[in-house]
Amino acid sequence: YDDGLAVAEVATAADPDILTDFVLPANTSSVDGNFFTFTGMRSLVTAPVPAKFTVLKATMEQFPALNGLSVSYAVLIYPATSVNPVHTHPRSAELLFLVEGSLQVGFVDTKNKLYTQTLQTGDIFVFPKGLVHFQYNADTKNPAMAISAFGSANAGTVSLPNTLFNSTIDDSVLALSFKTDVATIQKLKSGLKG
Structure with missing residues (x-):
């Protein structure tokens, strides 16, 4: 630019703002309280x-x-010594509330620093x-339960083990990426089946 000013462009990703109170499903002109009620968590009770x-x-x-409302929820149940494998949510942060038990949790930032907490x-x-x-339940006897809230109606989940080893990425590409051999990659893939 001639005047010496630099222009910075910022890319953001979030749920789009809606121009109505809520979004009706296609081909629907009205709803009642049932539309705003989710009963899918009832199975947790018993x-x-x-x-x-x-x-x-x-x-x-x-x-x-939830369409257009920028919120969603998940209940996570961890039997003894179980893990929620390494993953990301590309469209939202996650706020996890531990309801029962204990969990080891952590994330890695963009500078490759690991932040952990029990x-x-x-x-x-x-x-x-x-x-x-x-998230990892290291307890050998007791389960854990957590509730996660997201700032997106569809936060998305990218499971790294599945994305890498249950995809059609060529084994030689994975071997080179992980500085190992194809046999090791195939062994990792076989461990994820079932």
């Missing part, structure tokens, strides 16, 4: 602790009333938007 890590979601996909019942931890993070 269900036994699952055998493996489980997530119950209330996102726009399961609860269409949470006790009643603690809240925030995972910044888009950063790789995990």
Whole structure:
């Protein structure tokens, strides 16, 4: 630019603002209170602790009333020694509230620094938007349960193990990326099946 001014462009990603109170489903002209009620968490009340890590979601996909409202929810159940594998949420931060048990949690920032904490019942931890993070129940006997809130009706979840090793990325590309051999990549892939 001739006048010496630099122009910075900022890219942002968030749920779009809506111009109405809420968004009706296609081909619907009116709704009642049922539209704004989600009953998908009722199974938590009487269900036994699952055998493996489980997530119950209330996102726009399961609860269409969230469309345009920039919020969603998940209940995470961790049997003893289970993990929510390393993952990211590209469209939202995550605010996790530990309801029961204890969890080891952490995230890695863009400078590759790991931030960890051991949470006790009643603690809240925030995972910044888009950063790789995990939760691990290290307790060998007791389950843990957490509730996560998101600032998006569809925060998205990118599971790193699945994205990398259950995709069609060529094994030789993965081997070069991880500075290992194809046999090791194939062993990792076989461990994720089932």
